[in-house]
Amino acid sequence: MSLKEVYITRTAAFLPNNPVSNDEMEGYLGLINDRASKSRRIVLRNNGIKNRYYAIQKDGTATHTNAEMVSLAIRKLFEKNPTELKSVDLISCGTSSPDQMMPSHGVMVHGWLPESGNIEVVSPSGVCCSGMHAMKYAFMSIKSGMSTKAISSGSERLSRVLSADKFELEIQKLNELEENPYLSFDKDFLRWMLSDGAAVFMLEDKKSTDGPSLRIDWVEGISFANEIESCMYMAAEKMSDGTLKSYMDYEPQEMIEKSILSIKQDVKLLDEHIVKLGFNKLKTKFEENNLTNNDVTWFLPHMSSYFFEDKIYAQLADNGMEIPKDRWFSNLATHGNVGAGSIYLMVDELFNSGKLKVGDTILLAVPESSRFSYVFAYLTVC
Incomplete structure (x- = not known):
């Protein structure tokens, strides 16, 4: 069997409602203990984000579900010919914030598309890498000839779990945040970073006849969970031995008192591992494919914060893979951290920017701190 x-x-992308500026955030997320956050200014200075999107109104009422946002992005793919949706034979959807535990996120997206056919639907779980896993599944399905037209997506809707009533009173001292920015990467830090939205790719076994296409040359994923304990987690509590205690093992009152459903992060592990592990693996992948930094026209790194930009740059340089900053592309400042959707939103903006030329190459890099997973992909404009 020949591979295609x-x-x-x-x-295509869908961003809910109007962009929310830094000064407007607490109007949507609320005040903890009726007091403005002391860490917000410091965290925002470090992460460099200026705007983000929320699928909620100021009173907390939801305007869109996660699945609905993905379906609206999918419909944008077919604005010229809506009936073409019927020809899709696979939908692969990644997110870290499904609207419910069951049914799966993917089938809920499919449910918003009643005019589509009875097709295969998959829902890779995870955090930031889940969108890339969704793309890789679609990529492998088409490459093997099992599908001819597939949609993959990355999306998040986390604004409701960032609201003030979901968080404990801030206990970090302002001077601690000033002395060590990593101390801001805890529950409160995530409130000023995460954003809602969805974006999608159409994958096919033939190039587009209407404009440029991006050939997927390879996709590489790797996990270090066999070596390192959990770093970012939700619906669990981290024990002294590094294991996670599931929300299912807590009494209802304990879940509230310990804010078990809040997103938490082990900042010491983040500092030590998040950049080094994945980009060392990338060096190996480049060597296997006889690639150098000169073979990268555009570098799209998923970053939760611009705090990591110079650290990634330094790690690439240490590995002999220095990529000049004028070849980097990010929309973190304008879109916020949309988790599994961020890399999709970056590709979407660059793809439709008019900047790409035939022969350009694009390196995608998505780190995930939950238990240190990474996915890289290499694309060629054709």
């Missing part, structure tokens, strides 16, 4: 080439032929 796989192309991203179209991209």
Whole structure:
């Protein structure tokens, strides 16, 4: 069986409501203990984010579900020919914030598309890498000839779990945040970083006839969970031995008192591992494919914060893979951290920017701190 080439032929995105500026955030997320956050200014200075999007109104009422946002992005793929949706034979959806535990996120997206056919739907779980896993599944399905037209997505809707009533009173001292920015990477830090939204790719076994396409040359994923304990987690509590205690093992009152459903992060592990592990693996992948930094026209790194930009740059340089900053592309400042959707939103903006030329290459890098997973992909404009 001969393997087919796989192309991203179209991209689309859906961002809910109007952008929310830094000064407007607490109007949506609320005040903890009726007091403005002392850490917000410091965290925002470090992460460099200026705007983000929330699928909620100021009173906390939801305006969109996660699945609905993905479906609206999918519909944008077919604005010129809505009936073409019927020809899709696979939908692969990644997110870390499904609207419910069951049914799966993917089938809920499919449920918003009643005019589509009875097709295969998959829902890779995880955090930031889940969107890339969704893309890789679609990529492998088309490459093997099992599908001819597939949609993959990355999306998040976390604004409701960031609201003030979901968080404990801030206990970090302002001077601690000033002395060590990593101390801001805890529950409160995530409130000023995460954003809602969805974006999608159309993957096909033939190039587009209407414009450029992105050939997916390879996708590489790796996990270090066999070596390192959990770093970011939700619906669990971290024990002294590094294991996680599930929300299912807590009494209802304990879940409230310990804010078990809040997102938490082990900042010491983040500092030690998040950049080094994945980009060392990337060096190996480049060596296997006889690639150098000169073979990268555009570098799209998923970053939760611009705090990591110079650290990634330094690690690449240490590995002999220095990529000049003028070849980097990010929309973190304008879109916020949309987790599994961030890399999709970056590709979508670059793809539709008019900046790409035939022969350009694009390196995608998505780190995930939950238990240190990484996915990299290499694309060629054609």
